[in-house]
Amino acid sequence: MSEGPAPPLTIDVGAIASDAVARARPDLVTRPTGRAVRAAIEVLLAGIARSPSVSLLDFTHVRILDFSCADEVVAKLLVRYMRRDRPREAFFLFRAVGDIHRHAVEEVLGRHRLAAVCDLGEGYELLGSATEEERIAWRALEHRGRIGRSELAAEFGEHGVPVIRGLADRRVAWCGRRGGACALSALAHSP
Numbered sequence: 037m038s039e040g041p042a043p044p045l046t047i048d049v050g051a052i053a054s055d056a057v058a059r060a061r062p063d064l065v066t067r068p069t070g071r072a073v074r075a076a077i078e079v080l081l082a083g084i085a086r087s088p089s090v091s092l093l094d095f096t097h098v099r100i101l102d103f104s105c106a107d108e109v110v111a112k113l114l115v116r117y118m119r120r121d122r123p124r125e126a127f128f129l130f131r132a133v134g135d136i137h138r139h140a141v142e143e144v145l146g147r148h149r150l151a152a153v154c155d156l157g158e159g160y161e162l163l164g165s166a167t168e169e170e171r172i173a174w175r176a177l178e179h180r181g182r183i184g185r186s187e188l189a190a191e192f193g194e195h196g197v198p199v200i201r202g203l204a205d206r207r208v209a210w211c212g213r214r215g216g217a218c219a220l221s222a223l224a225h226s227p
Contacts, residue, residue, distance in 0.1 A: 041088040041127065041210060044224045045080065049109065050097025052076045063100040070108025077113065081126055088125030088210070090223045096132040106140035111148045118150075118207055127207050129220050130154040138163075151208050153220045160221045162208060170206075173199045174219075177209055181222035185215030 052073050053064050064070060081091065093109075095101070101109075110130065117126045133141055133154040145152055145164030154163045162174045173196055177183065180191070188197055200217050203209035210218045 041090045041125075041223055042084055044090045044092055045084060046092045046094055046131075047077055047080055048094050048097060049073065049077075050095070050099075053098065064098055064105035064109065065100055065102045067104040067108060070105035073105070074108050074113055077109070078116075078123070081124065084124070088127065090127045090129065090210075090220055092129045092131050092224050094131040095134070095137055098132075098137065101137040101140050103140050103143060106137070106144045107147075110141055110152065111144040111150060114150050114152060114207060115148060118205075127210060127220055127223070128152065129160065129224050132157070133163075151206055153208050155221075160219075166206075166208075169199055170203060174203055174208060177203070177217060178219045178221060180219070182218045183216060188215065188217060 049064070053069065055076070064073065077091075077093070081089070114128065116122060117124075117128070130141065130152055131154075133156055138154075138156065141152070141154065142163050144150075149165040151162055151164040151166045151170070153160050160178060162171055166174070173192060176191065177200060183191055188200065192200055200209060201211055204211040204217070208220065210220060210223055212218075
C-alpha cells in the first residue's frame with residue numbers, strides 16, 4: 037500500500053447542484069440546496085476505495101454561491117472531515133473560486149475559524165483563518181510542493197515542523213507517516 041493519498045477525485049460542484057435540485061442552472065442558493073449538494077459530495081467520497089484522499093471541488097460551472105450554500109458546501113464539509121470521528125481521511129481543494137464566490141467562502145471560513153486551499157485563477161491560496169506563521173509555512177510548502185522528512189526541519193526549523201503538522205490537522209497540507217509533507221496542490225496534480 038502506498039503511503040500517499042489516493043489519486044485525486046475531481047468533483048464538479050455545478051453538475052451536482054444541477055442534479056441535486058433538478059434545474060438547468062447551477063446556482064448554489066438556499067440552505068436546502070447546499071445540504072443536498074454536500075450530501076451528494078459525501079456519497080462520492082464514500083465511494084473512494086483508499087483513504088486518505090484529496091478531492092478537488094470545482095466551482096467552474098457555479099454561477100451563484102450564497103452564504104448559506106457556502107456554509108453547507110464548504111464550511112460544514114471541512115468541519116465534518118476535521119473531526120476525530122470523521123468518516124475517512126479526506127483533504128479538499130476548492131478550484132475556480134472566482135470573485136463571485138470568494139466573499140461567501142471567506143466569510144464562512146472566518147466564521148468557523150477554518151482555512152481552505154483555493155484556486156483563485158492564478159494559483160492556490162490559503163483563505164480563511166490562519167496565523168501569519170501558518171501562512172508563511174503554507175506558502176513555503178506550496179512553493180516546494182513536497183518535502184522529505186530529513187528536509188522538513190532544515191526548511192522550516194524546529195518551530196516550523198509543528199506548524200506544518202498543524203496545517204495537516206487543519207486539512208490544508210498533508211503529512212505522511214514517514215514524516216514528509218506535501219502541499220495539497222502537489223497531491224492533486226500527481227499522476
